[in-house]
Amino acid sequence: MTSGLAEKRREKYEAILKAALKMFAEHGFFNSQVSKIAREAGVADGTIYLYFKNKEDILISLFREKLGSLVRKFHEHVHEDDRADEAIRKICELHFTELEKDVQLAKVTQLELRQSSRELHSEISKALKPYIQLIEDVLVRGIEQGIFRRDLDVKLTRLLIFGAMDEVVSSWLISGRRYSLSAQVDKTVDFFLRGLRA
Template sequence: MTSGLAEKKREKYDAILSAALKIFAEYGYFGSQVSKIAREAGVADGTIYLYFKSKEDILVSLFREKLGNLVRMFHEHIHEDDRADDAIRKICELHFTELEKNVDLAKVTQLELRQSSLDLHREISNALKPYIQLIEDVLLRGIDQGVFRPDLDVKLTRLLLFGAMDEVVSSWLISGRRYSLSDQVEKTVDFFLRGLRA
């Protein structure tokens, strides 16, 4: 009985986050009301507050959940014995293909990361930490394997890699998605690896 109740709560939580993703993508964070999210999720306005403290909490939870899913995918596809340059390729490939498949997620992650208030931006940055850490781990592995330059500034390089992928996705959205995002993987990875290789 308890597990069934927990499952129903999780379903409602996921439904609210899915609705929020759609509404934030369509109206932007500041143009979205909790009532619109509730309507899209098929729940009463008050139900939202049983799961989230505020609209800000919904957005931060959305980042945490969706980026957490992305990081889990990376861990499923990247193995300890993979060469680090192959791991960088897989990260870039998954980043581009997943956001190309989920345009609403691409819009929210790209636009809200840039337009949010400082406090909200800080919260979203915390949700990004596991992703940035994953890139750092791959860079360190590459140095240990002798695949990447030993003099890499790992803390800076992890941000440069994430920032470059982020900018490619933003440009794709701004262009009106006139070309394939996943087709940009090879050129992007080639650019990265030229700077990373020993």
């Protein structure tokens, strides 16, 4: 009985996030109303507040869930004894292929990382932290393996890598998705590795 209730709660939670993702992608965060998110999710307006404090909390949860899923997928595909240069490739590959598959998520991440209020941006940055940490861990591993330069500024380099991938996704969206995002992996990774290798 309890597990059935928990499952129903999870289903509603996911339905709200899915509806919010659609609304945010189509109308932007500030122009999306909670009532419209509820209607899209097939729940009453008040139900939203059983799961989220407000609209900002929905957006933060969306980032936490989706970025958390990306990090989990990375850990499923890459093991600790793998070469760091291959791990960098896998991060870039997953980043591009997952956002290419989920255009709504690509739109929301690109828009809201740039346009949110300072407080909201701060909370989204916290949700982003495990992903940035994952890149840092790979860089440290690469230095330890003797693959990457010992003089790398790891804190700066992790941001440069994330920022470069982020910009490639933005350009793809701005172009109207006229080309394959996943086809940009090789050139992007080659650029990274030229600067990273010992």
